[in-house]
């Protein structure tokens with residue numbers, strides 16, 4: 001499946017979720033047997049670990065459909081980047097969606113700027129460049145930081161030689177999106 005087809009599939013899946021007209025998704029016995037032969041996900045969703053934003057549910061997808069990587073505030077490190085590179089290099093995925101969301105606690109913590117214990121500080125640290133950009137903009141700083149944080153992750157992914165090559169030679173696309181917790185809509189940026 002190419003990137004445009006994958007994007008459409010996510011868009012229509014989210015519309016089904018929003019309107020509560022769920023499709024019969026692939027989670028049954030036949031699908032499990034089929035997947036025992038291997039996985040062919042059609043998209044990578046790189047999103048926040050927030051329990052209110054589970055990609056398979058909000059895009060109305062089943063087993064084997066999405067390759068999901070989640071960290072708090074979708075902060076990028078080498079392991080997350082390597083996981084995404086794996087999906088593109090070895091599983092042939094042609095669409096990556098970086099999925100931020102409203103009311104993101106990790107972004108709010110970065111905006112608040114208070115010291116954090118343990119490795120929570122590393123999560124906040126990774127988001128700080130987005131907050132610094134948001135501080136220069138008009139409007140609500142947290143909302144702007146949430147969008148800038150999606151852009152920041154896209155820039156980090158686009159710096160990967162494996163992903164850059166796939167963009168040029170395989171038609172890989174990387175899109176940003178924001179999930180609205182209240183109405184369930186995913187807005188593609």
Ligand SMILES: [Zn+2]
Nearest residue numbers: 048050104105
């Ligand atoms: Zn979050």
